[in-house]
Amino acid sequence: MKRAVLLTMLAVLFALGGCGSQARVWRLTDVRGHLPDLAFTLTDDTGKVVDAADFRGKLVLLYFGYTHCPDVCPLTLTHLHVLMQRLGPLADRTRVLFVSVDPARDTPAILHAYVSAFDPHITGLTGTPAQIEALAKRYRVAYNRGPTLPGGGYEVAHSAGIYLFDRRGRARLLATDADPIGAIEHDVRGLLGTAP
Amino acid sequence: MSRLQRIVLAFAATVLATPAFAAGIAVQQPWVRWLPADLPAAGYATLVNTGDMPVTLTGVSSPDYGAVMLHRSLNRGGMERMVTVNSIPVPPHGRAALAPGGYHLMLMQPRRAIRPGQQVTLTFTFGDGRTITVQAPVRPANASG
Numbered sequence: 029m030k031r032a033v034l035l036t037m038l039a040v041l042f043a044l045g046g047c048g049s050q051a052r053v054w055r056l057t058d059v060r061g062h063l064p065d066l067a068f069t070l071t072d073d074t075g076k077v078v079d080a081a082d083f084r085g086k087l088v089l090l091y092f093g094y095t096h097c098p099d100v101c102p103l104t105l106t107h108l109h110v111l112m113q114r115l116g117p118l119a120d121r122t123r124v125l126f127v128s129v130d131p132a133r134d135t136p137a138i139l140h141a142y143v144s145a146f147d148p149h150i151t152g153l154t155g156t157p158a159q160i161e162a163l164a165k166r167y168r169v170a171y172n173r174g175p176t177l178p179g180g181g182y183e184v185a186h187s188a189g190i191y192l193f194d195r196r197g198r199a200r201l202l203a204t205d206a207d208p209i210g211a212i213e214h215d216v217r218g219l220l221g222t223a224p
Numbered sequence: 225m226s227r228l229q230r231i232v233l234a235f236a237a238t239v240l241a242t243p244a245f246a247a248g249i250a251v252q253q254p255w256v257r258w259l260p261a262d263l264p265a266a267g268y269a270t271l272v273n274t275g276d277m278p279v280t281l282t283g284v285s286s287p288d289y290g291a292v293m294l295h296r297s298l299n300r301g302g303m304e305r306m307v308t309v310n311s312i313p314v315p316p317h318g319r320a321a322l323a324p325g326g327y328h329l330m331l332m333q334p335r336r337a338i339r340p341g342q343q344v345t346l347t348f349t350f351g352d353g354r355t356i357t358v359q360a361p362v363r364p365a366n367a368s369g
Contacts, residue, residue, distance in 0.1 A: 102266070179290075
């Protein structure tokens, strides 16, 4: 009898343990252990110097772009706006960080006007070229300034990935701008449910 | 052009604004994604060719912007880039989409304070010299389409 109870308890413990450690099925690319924790020092769109510790406790969606980008960056930021709407109150537990790859033109004031036009959960970040390069290199993000166009403008080609960090700042998932909003929503909810 | 002709033309342009037709070609559902701070904005539309011959969009102009360029967003190996194109082909009995993430108009140097909810005037010029003028609604930055 004692043995049967012991076996039952073991079975229950095993089942619980098995359940708790069951690998979650992510719809985005799992990068856990492959990319370093979030770390940077930059200037936010209110002009304040911030670092990664200021965003601990929030699930961070990190995206690189620039304000003189009228097509793809607004499309991605609009997708993230729709994501925030779908998350409802959970959106307050997340933060989108839009890092400029064009610090020469992207002042905090322009960044503020730009990100505010999309969603209140987006923070614009800019900095010195060295600060931005350090963060981009950390996540293997490439960007380069194109030739000067008639009128003096220029484009900046940039990686299109969206990096998801859990609330401890650990790199967890990588989305592309081709991933459906539903996939990002699924995984954000998963991270918010499993993150401590 | 006589005054009467001008009035007739203005009337025709208004009536035909959405969608606007020339023989065999139409510009449908034009819209502009507004951006703040006089940043360049993107314009979109669907070009429909009901004719038997290919048609080419060669340029767009607007009294509301200092410059308009034809652009295309390309994603190669995970890198997003924008390139300037000289023209956009519209196949016979086909269409060309100027849509987010692909071909689009780059609307630069706004000549007045443009706000969401307003309309801007866009004139599409095609390879055979035909032009179509439309009124495009200006939508908020985070509009889904």
